Amino acid sequence: MPLRLLKYAWKSPEEELRFFPQEKPLEKEYDVVIIGGGGHGMACAYYLAKEHGITNVAVLEQGYIGGGNTGRNTTIVRSNYLTSEGVKFYDESLKLFDDLSEDFDLNIFYSTRGHYTMAHTDSAMRTMRWRAEVNKHHGIDSEVVDVETIQKDIPYMDVECNGQHPVMGALYHAPGSVARHDAVAWGYARGAQMRGVEIHQKTQVTDIKTASGKVVGVETNRGFIKAKKVISMVAGSSPRITNMLDIKTPIEVFPLQSCVTEPVKPFMNTIVVSGSLHVYVSQSSRGELVMGASVDPAELHSTRSTLDFVEGLTDQMMDLFPFTSRLKIMRQWAGMSDITPDFAPIMGKTQIDGFYLDSGWGTWGFKATPISGKTMAYTVATDTTHELIKPFSLDRFERFNLVGEKGAASVGH
Amino acid sequence: MKFIDCPPIGRRALSEFVYGGLVKHEPDHENVSESVWAEHVFYRHSHPQIQKEWWYHRPTGMWFFFERDTLTDVIHHVSVATKGYANEA
Numbered sequence: 001m002p003l004r005l006l007k008y009a010w011k012s013p014e015e016e017l018r019f020f021p022q023e024k025p026l027e028k029e030y031d032v033v034i035i036g037g038g039g040h041g042m043a044c045a046y047y048l049a050k051e052h053g054i055t056n057v058a059v060l061e062q063g064y065i066g067g068g069n070t071g072r073n074t075t076i077v078r079s080n081y082l083t084s085e086g087v088k089f090y091d092e093s094l095k096l097f098d099d100l101s102e103d104f105d106l107n108i109f110y111s112t113r114g115h116y117t118m119a120h121t122d123s124a125m126r127t128m129r130w131r132a133e134v135n136k137h138h139g140i141d142s143e144v145v146d147v148e149t150i151q152k153d154i155p156y157m158d159v160e161c162n163g164q165h166p167v168m169g170a171l172y173h174a175p176g177s178v179a180r181h182d183a184v185a186w187g188y189a190r191g192a193q194m195r196g197v198e199i200h201q202k203t204q205v206t207d208i209k210t211a212s213g214k215v216v217g218v219e220t221n222r223g224f225i226k227a228k229k230v231i232s233m234v235a236g237s238s239p240r241i242t243n244m245l246d247i248k249t250p251i252e253v254f255p256l257q258s259c260v261t262e263p264v265k266p267f268m269n270t271i272v273v274s275g276s277l278h279v280y281v282s283q284s285s286r287g288e289l290v291m292g293a294s295v296d297p298a299e300l301h302s303t304r305s306t307l308d309f310v311e312g313l314t315d316q317m318m319d320l321f322p323f324t325s326r327l328k329i330m331r332q333w334a335g336m337s338d339i340t341p342d343f344a345p346i347m348g349k350t351q352i353d354g355f356y357l358d359s360g361w362g363t364w365g366f367k368a369t370p371i372s373g374k375t376m377a378y379t380v381a382t383d384t385t386h387e388l389i390k391p392f393s394l395d396r397f398e399r400f401n402l403v404g405e406k407g408a409a410s411v412g413h
Numbered sequence: 414m415k416f417i418d419c420p421p422i423g424r425r426a427l428s429e430f431v432y433g434g435l436v437k438h439e440p441d442h443e444n445v446s447e448s449v450w451a452e453h454v455f456y457r458h459s460h461p462q463i464q465k466e467w468w469y470h471r472p473t474g475m476w477f478f479f480e481r482d483t484l485t486d487v488i489h490h491v492s493v494a495t496k497g498y499a500n501e502a
């Protein structure tokens with residue numbers, strides 16, 4: 001028995017340190033206010049404190065830590081994107097993920113599984129070859145594999161897909177991983193707090209105030225807070241925040257749903273995505289199949305779940321894994337995805353002095369949690385846009401300089 | 414399943430419809446500056462609101478307008494698109 005547990009048995013529970021220390025009283029002013037206590041907000045606070053010595057920071061969260069998309073995603077981490085900009089950015093994130101458990105002294109259950117994106121058509125095969133070449137050029141481990149290799153690695157999959165749309169090959173990405181999403185947010189939050197950052201839950205930003213084009217503070221349900229630098233890291237709530245400052249963006253919000261089955265014995269160690277069937281699946285360490293699809297058909301700012309989603313998803317899933325017809329769905333849920341036209345994020349400075357945006361994370365932003373925290377912290381601390389996020393600026397659309405990540409991000413997450 | 418009352422075709426399942434996006438006034442293609450075009454194509458306020466949208470009814474091939482609340486998903490008003498794309502917004 002671990003010594004800590006034994007000691008705990010002799011003490012009263014009050015003496016045991018809580019994971020998060022008691023919240024401090026809310027101050028009237030901070031150097032930096034971060035809106036949103038998801039993974040991105042916490043990571044940004046952590047790197048502001050750790051790498052730039054900026055600790056007079058408040059993270060304001062309207063609900064609870066990690067209760068947004070951070071706690072709702074299917075935790076796929078990968079870097080096999082289609083554009084050079086995307087590949088370089090997400091690869092840096094993967095490198096950071098590797099060390100997080102040690103950094104935090106907290107197990108984030110980072111589990112490297114390998115990641116297959118199945119191709120069922122000639123055009124999908126072409127995109128896979130294209131992605132493999134871009135990836136290899138940047139030193140990322142990706143290759144196109146044939147049906148025999150797939151069948152050997154995933155024996156329970158019907159590569160014929162019931163004769164409907166047989167798999168022709170796949171893009172295989174060995175570094176593809178899953179992680180425990182809550183732990184990522186908690187680890188960053190605790191690390192930030194230990195360095196002096198304050199986290200205030202149940203604190204909603206209701207307005208952002210400016211004077212002569214500069215940010216002066218935020219209005220909240222707990223009163224006005226002065227701050228010269230405000231960072232919005234609110235994923236699906238981004239349009240509500242940018243609307244406060246009359247900033248227009250191309251972001252539209254669509255619900256993204258997900259569900260898990262009852263647990264079964266481990267049978268599949270890899271992550272399987274099918275762009276053509278619009279589904280993806282991995283098996284959790286508890287044995288549940290974690291499954292998802294593409295976003296709901298119409299814009300909606302809501303986390304409601306639908307039966308249409310489960311029907312559509314299971315229909316496709318049964319083509320890939322026929323035996324799943326016997327499994328029960330245990331839970332389903334949804335998050336709000338902030339989708340951009342080019343499936344790349346919108347990050348960095350804005351036309352308003354002191355207002356920084358980290359948004360457009362759609363269905364793919366969990367894997368970016370470490371690197372967006374790090375690059376946003378750099379951008380805010382030095383007031384110069386970090387090299388890695390220059391391609392993701394809000395004004396790229398008016399310059400018609402889009403990033404074109406759809407081929408690798410729309411279903412694959 | 415969700416149903417919707419559509420005047421000329423009656424009560425129909427929402428799954429018969431395809432979302433066609435926000436109704437926007439399109440600038441004249443021939444005489445438009447790049448910035449006006451970018452504004453039209455990309456930039457908007459997409460916070461929760463009641464908005465007028467295109468919806469295509471697959472079985473009949475008809476286009477409809479729904480005035481829909483993007484916070485609650487309640488459809489407040491339905492009408493048929495009759496004037497042609499350029500004249501609708």
Ligand SMILES: Cc1cc2nc3c(=O)[nH]c(=O)nc-3n(C[C@H](O)[C@H](O)[C@H](O)COP(=O)(O)OP(=O)(O)OC[C@H]3O[C@@H](n4cnc5c(N)ncnc54)[C@H](O)[C@@H]3O)c2cc1C
Nearest residue numbers: 036038039040062068069070073074076205335365366367
């Ligand atoms: C079902 C689903 C599956 C997904 N699967 C994957 C995947 O496999 N891989 C991947 O990489 N990505 C995936 N994603 C995307 C990923 O989850 C998100 O892009 C990412 O978690 C965004 O993190 P965040 O910290 O920016 O936002 P969030 O975690 O959403 O945090 C934003 C926080 O801001 C708070 N907030 C909002 N407005 C205010 C306000 N006015 N005042 C104060 N606080 C406010 C919210 O309460 C929320 O907690 C998935 C998303 C969903 C919904």
